[in-house]
Amino acid sequence: MMINYYNKFILLWLFFFATNLYSQCTGCTVTNPTSSNYTFASGSVVCFTTNTTMSDVTFQNNSKICIASGVTLTIQNNINSSGNVTFEIAGTLQFNQSPNISANLTINIANGGTLRAGTSGGNNFTFNGATNTLTNYGTVAVSVLGFSNGSSTNLVDNYNLFTIAQNINISGVTTFRNLGTINIGQSYNNNSTSTYLNCGTINSTVGYNVGGGKIINTGNFNVGTGFIDMSGNSRLENYGNFYSRGTINGSSNSVIYNEGLMRITSWQPNGATMNGPTSSSKKGYSYFINSINPNGARIGPNLDLTRYSQYEPTMTKSGSQGQGAIFNSTPIYVNSAGTTTTMALANVTYDCAAGGNCTAPQVTSISTCMNADGTFPPVANDDTYSINAGSSSTTSILSNDLEQYNGAAATTSNVIITQISTSNTGVNVNTSTGLVQVGSGVVSGTYTISYRICRVSSPSSCSTATVTVNVTEITSSVCYKPAITSGTILPTKQGITSLARANSGDTN
Structure with missing residues (x-):
């Protein structure tokens, strides 16, 4: 990638x-x-x-x-x-x-x-x-x-x-996008029409009032001992490191989406939802210091929850784990569609206990930053092809790309393909189809193409990748087989001519 x-x-x-x-x-x-x-x-x-x-x-x-x-x-x-x-x-x-x-x-x-x-x-x-x-x-x-x-x-x-x-x-309608460091001495007060996009480091000494708005974190987000108030339709998305030393207060319409690592001291859901990735190949990892009264909280899918006794100065797990160590009563487990299901089918585990699916790695950085509108850029992944000279690939370079991170598959309808460079002028990407084309005169060898995809809906939102093409040169060959393999070989006394003058016995 x-x-x-x-x-x-x-x-x-x-x-x-x-x-x-x-x-x-x-x-x-x-x-x-x-x-x-x-x-x-x-x-x-x-x-x-x-x-x-x-x-x-x-x-x-x-x-x-x-x-x-x-x-x-x-x-x-x-x-x-x-x-x-x-x-x-x-x-x-x-x-x-x-x-x-x-x-x-x-x-x-x-x-x-x-x-x-x-x-x-x-x-x-x-x-x-x-x-x-x-x-x-x-x-x-x-x-x-x-x-x-x-x-x-x-x-x-x-x-x-x-x-x-x-x-x-x-x-008003306000967007903060941080790729550096922001230090806030007290708190950040948001509203329902504003978004905070953090791809760097933010340190807030006291707390946050999300105010029905949105926070998306792919970097390091550290909140002090105050409250994070998530009223109304507040949404907090974490793809990196999120650390709350205080208390997160939820509401029935608020959502925490976690695909990274969250360290939470206290959470009062008040009917809030904590979602994980829709794909079971990923998992969001959440650590808690204090037990939680779910009060109608909806949990899942693809989450792992672990109880800790302290985060500082060392990370120390609690002596007991499991649902009872995290929740005072059973929460509502949901799948990716939001439908109520079982803990197992929601793939919610506790400290990755035996029988749980915890093969998904813990990811604390997805190495990308959001666009100013809060959407993600596309995902262009590297490709490798083996193609004969004079032929084309049977699959598109878009076959393993996404229109945006966690989004739909990239197609020629939702992304624009641009070839940036090629190591051989006879090895190219057809930007209309996404197929790799190799000219008939290209000799055997390994060549590379660099390409870029940009979202049709946001042409400045782009990603690049490299295509490696292993080319085999096709050479023509003629197979000759002797007419006779034993005895005396006799000459052929018949010939073909376009001059209409051949006689019986002519050999030309």
């Missing part, structure tokens, strides 16, 4: 692109303004190449500031803004008050760049525009990070370090 390689390539490319895009100020209409109270005029690009301190500022529509690497712009007091405003930060942008930006704000922070509210990140930063985007390859330090516009659409992409001393307060 090539997911890990592809994602690393994309991240490196994005890192390189962002570093170079934001590392210099270009297209400047104004450079290093000196006025203490300053208006960033509509349509202007104001560049800072020396350290500058300003007092009150106004950002007009389509204004942009660009701060060069190694340069600090400090804004001391009030901020007024409207329309669309862009901050390009390769140096440092520091607000000495708690900014509340009413404009539609785009913030791009390069590697080495810093955005902070307060001299040490102790002030609040609030987005109040209708459309806001923050892309961070550097460092962000604030106290409370707020999104206060209830009708807004917000996207935060973090690739490096984001420090929030207190809370994250969410409103």
Whole structure:
């Protein structure tokens, strides 16, 4: 599988692109303004190449500031803004008050760049525009990070370090996607229209209010001693490491999906569901410190539950295991369709006891990250074929690929095939059918093709793989067999000619 390689390539490319895009100020209409109270005029690009301190500022529509690497712009007091405003930060942008930006704000922070509210990140930063985007390859330090516009659409992409001393307060339609590290001093407050996508590391000191929204974790998600409140239709999907030192409070419509490893101190389901993978070849592993009152909880399929006496400083299992060690009463076991069944048919085991199916490995990383809409990229897997020269494969390269992780099989209807490279111009993939074609002149040998598949519904969501083709060259041969194997061989006295002049006895 090539997911890990592809994602690393994309991240490196994005890192390189962002570093170079934001590392210099270009297209400047104004450079290093000196006025203490300053208006960033509509349509202007104001560049800072020396350290500058300003007092009150106004950002007009389509204004942009660009701060060069190694340069600090400090804004001391009030901020007024409207329309669309862009901050390009390769140096440092520091607000000495708690900014509340009413404009539609785009913030791009390069590697080495810093955005902070307060001299040490102790002030609040609030987005109040209708459309806001923050892309961070550097460092962000604030106290409370707020999104206060209830009708807004917000996207935060973090690739490096984001420090929030207190809370994250969410409103509108907000997506957080983290591929770096986010440290939250207190809690994260979500809503039903927002999603948190973690592919890196998040550390929350207190807890989380999922608020009917969604959390998807493929990385390391660590929550402190507070509560994780999963009201309404809250959904938590774990494909990596999830650690809750406090209590998870469920609701009858809330769902925990676990395909990775979850360490849970306390869980109060209140009728919640804990699902595992639909395929019995996979299994979600859940560890618990305290026993659970299921209270109508639905459990399964393909889960293993183990009781621990402590996680820290060592992982120590409880002396007793089994259903009775985890639950105070029998939960409702369900299959992949959500239908009530038996513990055995749901493939729910306890500490992988004898008779349980625990051949599935414990997976703590699937080496991929979600798209901004919460869906996964496709899965392109490597292939190997043995094909005669002048022939084609009988199966498609898509036969072992998926349209997205845990999704439908990839087909030419739901993915787009692109050949990236080939080690022989006569060995190719037919991008319309997915069949591998070998030209008649290709000599025997081993060749490779690199290809990419992208989802039709999301063309920027892609995955790559390699096809190995073992080619056998077909050579023509003529078999000659003697007309006689004993005695005297006589000449043939008949011939064939197109000149109509052969006589009896001619040999030509």
